[in-house]
Amino acid sequence: MRYGFIGLGNLGGHLAASLRKSGFEVVVHDRDPATADRLLALGATWADSAGALAADCDAVLTCLPSPTVSEAVLGQILETAKPGTTWIEMSTLGRDEILRLADMAAAKGVSTMELPVTGGVHLAAQGRITMLAGGDKALVDRHMPALEAMGEQIFYMGPLGSAAVIKVITNMLAFIHLVADGEALMLAKRGGLDLAQSWKAIKASSGNSFVHETEGQLILNGSYDVGFNMDLALKDLGFAMTFGRDFAVPLELAGRTHEIFLKGKQAYGGGAQSTQIVKLLEDAVGTDLRADGFPARLE
Template sequence: MEYAFIGLGNLGGHLAASCARAGFPLRVHDRDPAQRARLEGLGAVWADSPAQAVAGADAVITCLPSPAVSEAVLEQILPAMRQGADWIEMSTLGRDDILRLSERVQAAGMGALECPVTGGVHLAAQGKITVLVGGEAEIFARHRPALAVMGDRIFHMGPLGSAALIKVITNMLAFIHLVADGEALMLAKRGGLDLKTAWQAIAASSGSSFVHETEGQLILNGSYDVAFTMDLALKDLGFAMAFGREYGVPMDLAGLTNQTFVKGRAAYGGAAQSTQIVKLLEDVLGTDLRAEGFPARLE
């Protein structure tokens, strides 16, 4: 099956590379040509435009930074896609966005599948990220082989829109855990504990979390380099708050975390690493959270 892949940023570049390494015929495009040499070296074919990428493809995969960008790309590719082809959206979109855009795709005679991913860029690089799927079982089965080379855990959540909901839930939890981990590490530091040993003890305890075990290392290194921005965090938290209003669920912790990230963006900018949210506490207290032996990036 021949795929087009549009959106080769921090996440999409790794996902496309996994497809290319597995031998799927692949045409790729991004407005930034920085990934061109790498993907051509893996056997992918570079396209100069989204429309050129999708011409004749069995499916197009998009991995883009916002619903607005996804919609703009769809405007370009729908006229060029063949009848019966599928659109696989791996961006993190709101449920209303994925449903609205999927209706346009289906009205044009094509299938739609939402497949946001979770687990971090480092797992995408290893082909071990978690894939959350929403859409018809038949379309999912058609593309499961490609999804399986990008992620080692795949969950079919139900119809279109269901993957958007669970992805927002998982990201909301991650951001809450991140703020909590910063407070925990700061308490350890100000209490006179060795931070490396404290991190290890927490990781081996009932208080550990995926965020502590991964992003906590980047905080202690001081790089904060998780390849995920404040703007993206606030986008996902905004989706979570909207779901809370829709379903009548009080979102106390999510609301506090959202406001903390608003402060973080004001302090460091929307393009700052989301892990720099912990730096707010470091700066207020004049106390850094550095420790030896932690990586600048997750491998």
């Protein structure tokens, strides 16, 4: 099968590279042609537009920053995609968005599968990211070899829209954990404890989290370089708050976290790293959370 990949940013570039390294024929496109250089070096083919890519592929994967961009790119894909093409949407969308866009695709004979991923850019680079699949089970099974090339754990969540819900839930938890980890580390620092030793103790405790193990290291380094920005975090938290209203679930922790991220964007800008949300606390109390021996980026 010939796969097209649109969106070669922090995440998409690694995922497309994993496909190509596993021997799949891959055609790539991004609004910034420079992002494709390493893919072309691996033997991928460049397409000058999303439409040109779709005309040449059996399946098109998109990894894009917002529902608005996803809809615009899908429109270009549908102009040229052959009936029977699969659109695999890896962007984080709301349930209503993916269902609406899937209806648009179906009207042109294109099947839709949702495949948001979770775990961080560093795991995508290793081909070990977690993939959350939604849609027709037979369609998911048809593309399973490609999924296994990009990710380590693949969860089939159910009908189309199911993966959108669980992806938002996982991101909501990650942002709550991020704020909590900053508060925990600050308590340790202001309590006079060694931060490196405190990080290790938390990691080995019942208070540990994936966020503490990964993003906690970037905070202690001071780089905050997680490859995910405030605007994207606010988009996902906005989806979570919508689900809370739709499903009649009061989300007190998520709501407070959403408010904190709004403050973070106001202070540092929407393009700031999402981990810089902890800098709000550092700035508020005039204390940096720094320790030796932690990486600037996760490998």
